[in-house]
Amino acid sequence: MIGAMAHVQGLGITSEKFVSHFIHDLRACLRATGTLPDWIIEDLEGLEDVIPPDVYQYLSDIKVNALRADMLINATRELCTLEWAEEPSTLVELSDVVEETISEFSLPDGFEIDLQMTKQSCTIPYQSFKYVLTELLTNACKHHGAAAGVVRVANIGTDGALHVADDGAGIPESYHGSIFDPFTSLKPRDVVEGSGLGLTIARRRVELWGGTLSIVHDPTCKGANFKMTFGDVT
Template identity: 50%
Template sequence: MLTTMMNAKDLKMSHSQFESHFIHDVRACLRAADTLPEWIVEDLASISEQIPADVFRFLSEVKVNAKRADNLILSVREFCRLEGEAEPCERLDLQTVVSSVVAAFSPPEGFSITTELQPQVCNVPAGALQHVIVALIDNACRHNTNKTGSVHLTNIQTDGALFICDDGEGIPEAYCESVFAPFTTLKPRDVVEGSGFGLTIARRRVENWGGSLCIIPNAAYRGATLSVTF
């Protein structure tokens, strides 16, 4: 007979604890799926000429899909944690924040990030605003299939909004709202890598501070223009 009995309430697990344990264990499995193909390739190195090329291609695809699944789990976790979350707001100068983010952002080779900004005070969470700006710039670069491209950010003649404009292919009008839905990608992941949560999370952050994020018509740019309000 046990001399010490655990109280039933001690066996209960909070939602956040369950989420943490679940994600930790699943990601451990995915790390194995990412690492094991490398070990197999190393073991086959001495007889690689006897192994069909498809075997190595399949092993590479296992690694790619393990990383995709891991990124998806992290995106879902971030999205769920934003549900109803209210981060503390502070008075920020939009021009200063955008300029700082752009200076720290490393665009792909052949891409440029430009700004045309004026001082503007907004009352929003600093971290959330920075995350949104980075996510929208990154999204514009990744979905531009050209070898060169540009992203332009401005709050001049925008009625107080921040516009993020690009010169990519744009987003068809029929998808201008659905692209914000979870798991949505306009192109196969083999063409443009992504979890389908980038714009979803960005919109949730903006809505949490009381603003809006949407795609608007803009004749000045052939690509997409996203509007962030405060």
């Protein structure tokens, strides 16, 4: 898809419009794939005693994979169009935006957030930052390795960076250099749902506002510790 985007302008269409049309038509196919199993199940109503149970499982698997494909398409579109829809940066109070993002985050049962924030002004794209922080919170809970845990969000003693750390299983050091690469995952997709592009998109968003996103070692952190920096901090 990305290779094709490099050539579409010669066809008299912008790359942005090409991606939009391509995604729209592909998602239409997937909507049908996700809906048809429901119609088949309706047609089989009353025949449960003669229809092998595996048939219903296969129909369910079709729906699940259609949803996964739709998730992947949405993430791919977002990654391909980040530069086109780049959000202007504004001066914000970091602790206020962090608290707002956390208040809107659907924290799984059993998890809690340890907020350690001090006043810090940053020039960042407001919604883009909230997206990145939400992705890091989601990642911390999803890959924690236990049904309960603590996620620490802090900018105290970090030289102006924001750290998002958890007390989970952590990320092996051998993966620290590749965890932001597309489709890198420590667990199979059928174990932990996801597009495989969440951290890739998050890092690219941070780079667009002039910051960095990395995973760093912290002896006080049992699990993974992500470090986000900002291009303009006061």
